[in-house]
Amino acid sequence: MKILETHIVPAIFKKIRLQEYAVSVFTSIQTRSGLKKAIKKGLLLIDGRKATTADWIKEGQKIDLLQTENTSKKIFRLNMEIVFEDNHIAIINKPTGYPTSGNYFRTIENALPHNLSPSKDIGSLPYPLPAHRLDNPTSGILLCAKTRNSLANLQKSFASKNIQKTYFALVHGKVFSNRVIDSEIDGKPAKTVIGPINFFKIQEAFYTLLEAKPLTGKTHQIRIHLHRGGYPIVGDKIYGKGEKGYFKNKNLFLFSGKVKFLHPVTTQEMNFSLQLPKKFRVLENYRIS
Numbered sequence: 289m290k291i292l293e294t295h296i297v298p299a300i301f302k303k304i305r306l307q308e309y310a311v312s313v314f315t316s317i318q319t320r321s322g323l324k325k326a327i328k329k330g331l332l333l334i335d336g337r338k339a340t341t342a343d344w345i346k347e348g349q350k351i352d353l354l355q356t357e358n359t360s361k362k363i364f365r366l367n368m369e370i371v372f373e374d375n376h377i378a379i380i381n382k383p384t385g386y387p388t389s390g391n392y393f394r395t396i397e398n399a400l401p402h403n404l405s406p407s408k409d410i411g412s413l414p415y416p417l418p419a420h421r422l423d424n425p426t427s428g429i430l431l432c433a434k435t436r437n438s439l440a441n442l443q444k445s446f447a448s449k450n451i452q453k454t455y456f457a458l459v460h461g462k463v464f465s466n467r468v469i470d471s472e473i474d475g476k477p478a479k480t481v482i483g484p485i486n487f488f489k490i491q492e493a494f495y496t497l498l499e500a501k502p503l504t505g506k507t508h509q510i511r512i513h514l515h516r517g518g519y520p521i522v523g524d525k526i527y528g529k530g531e532k533g534y535f536k537n538k539n540l541f542l543f544s545g546k547v548k549f550l551h552p553v554t555t556q557e558m559n560f561s562l563q564l565p566k567k568f569r570v571l572e573n574y575r576i577s
Contacts, residue, residue: 292355293417294440298447299347301476306334306343306351314353319391326353361415364398371560376438376553377431378404378416379560384427384539388418400432407434420446423508425523428455428544429562433552441552446505454546455500455510456564458571459519460529462487463496469513473506480504480513488574491533495522497568510542543568 293314300309310323310332317323324341326332332339333352369381380403382388382396389397400416407413412435419431419442431451433439445451466483479502486497496519500510508527514520515527522541523531531538546561563569 290355290414291352291436292414293353294436294443295351295353296440296444296447297345297347297349297351300345304345305341306332306339306345307341309345310351313351317353322391330354355414361401362393362398363402364394365402366394366396366399368396368399368403370403371429371562372558373404375407375409376435377419377433377442377551379547380430380432381562382422382427382430382544384425387424388421388430396430404432404434409435409437411436413439419443420505422544423511423540423542425525425540426455426542426544427565429453429547429560430544431547431549435553438552442549445549445552449503451547451549453502453544454561455502456485456543456545456568457498457500457510457514458488458522458541458568459496459498459514460493460522461496461519462494463498463519467517469517471513471516473509473512476504476506478502478504478506478509478513480510482514482517487576488571489576490535490571490574493533495571497571511540538567541568 295313307323311320317326327339327341330338331354334343335350368383371379371381387395389395397418404416416432416434417439419433419439422430431442433442463484469480469482472478481501481503483499484496485499488495502509511521511524511527520528522535523538524540543565548559551558
């Protein structure tokens, strides 16, 4: 069987079994039940040997997810903007409203073969894979891998915090200065740097356009940190305050707008930025000094 994905275990802060740790570390497996099925089928290897549900995870271990021989890919024909593409990686502008991956058909992962050309590299993946995740309602820059080597190297770079991502969020209230939000999520360290860009006044309420840089990569990190800081993101149906008036029924105002990293094969510095979506730009009429 071929290796579909590879994950290198970074520094871990507590003793944990594979069946708990590996949920969501692979883009192809998003649920605990899916992980258990993969382990039972012998599709997970730890340092080259078949894994079991009793295995404990250690720093530096290599966990491989194997591809079953009869795996076929159903293609979701969603057209997406390609920001960059070569034989090893691609960067897409993820639209809002679609999960990055998971046990669904209408995912970004299933749409990648429709948008990207196959790699001609000897270590090519059967189909391109996202190297990280963006929440369903979050849009913007998403890094993807077309080869096994690129995927492993990008995952290492994310784990070692060598990929710098910048998000833009519209939040309730006024945030007057730069600050660091250092607050644990699920018992693990999490840190986000935020800073104000513009202020808006809409129907007597104040809002701030923020730049947010996550220094760690926890699920919903920016959304949770801004909520805890008293500045929930506009349109956040999980951590928000419920929207009325102008923003009623609006989607999440969170956008992955910039990324800086070293190419996983050529080591060339890559630096990309995208224009803010239209729903952000139309707020210029409400900007205040």
